[in-house]
Amino acid sequence: MTTRQRSYHHGDLRQAVLTAALDVIAAEGPSALSLRDLARRAGVSHAAPAHHFKDRAGLLTALAAEGYELLAAALGEADGLRDAGVRYVRFATEHPAHFQVMFQPDLYRTDDPALLAARERAGDRLRAGIAGLRPGQGGPDPRLAGVAAWSLAHGFATLLLSNNLTGPLQGRDPEDVFHALTGLLFPTEPVAGGAS
Known part of the structure; x- marks a missing residue:
């Protein structure tokens, strides 16, 4: 289990996804955002970010x-x-x-x-x-x-x-x-x- 996955189980998924999104936007702009990619970066299932944000x-x-x-x-x-x-x-x-x-x-x-x-x-x-x-x-x-x-x-x-x-x-x-x-x-x- 990765550190990011452990963070998710402790309730930090929302902030982990927001932080990853800020990194993506700073590097590539908002059009590069994908919940699936952010889930991969956070080390969680592709559906997990949708629990907090529903969609992009x-x-x-x-x-x-x-x-x-x-x-x-x-x-x-x-x-x-x-x-x-x-x-x-x-x-x-x-x-x-x-x-x-x-x-x-x-x-x-x-x-x-x-x-x-x-x-x-x-x-x-x-x-x-x-x-x-x-x-x-x-x-x-x-x-x-x-x-x-x-x-x-x-x-x-x-x-x-x-x-x-x-x-x-x-x-x-x-x-x-x-x-x-x-x-x-x-x-x-x-x-x-x-x-x-």
Whole structure:
């Protein structure tokens, strides 16, 4: 009996399959996922993962929900809009497989209650950064300011993960560069611990 099979008998199959799925997504993308392959990797019968996830969409839904929970946690202690953006970029680089799945809703069940709750928690944390702007900083529509801030963070993270910023960054720390970029969009937001 392999270690993975023993883990299954101790109730760790769900996490073992999620971990194996993250490895596959990071290496080959979500389209490479197969419950049969993940069962083989976990050392269990091909039907065992279906017990926890039912099907591929169920597995991807669980990964998306987990990703949104991780994002909410990452944003939880953010000190202002710039720090929230840096934390968003850091989350993407530390959890690239989650990041890929979370923003492809055609892969999972968008009406899943756990997913909806996790997405709402992450959204609340993102909106908190916008709420912290001084009057007038977000322009006439703070919701559009939120879309602008999210677009900047998400676009930067996506370009970073797809290796499209290697030349423009010229070896500089991506988080430092992103922090500077937020100053272009939100120039008057106070920097944590001092003036902008």
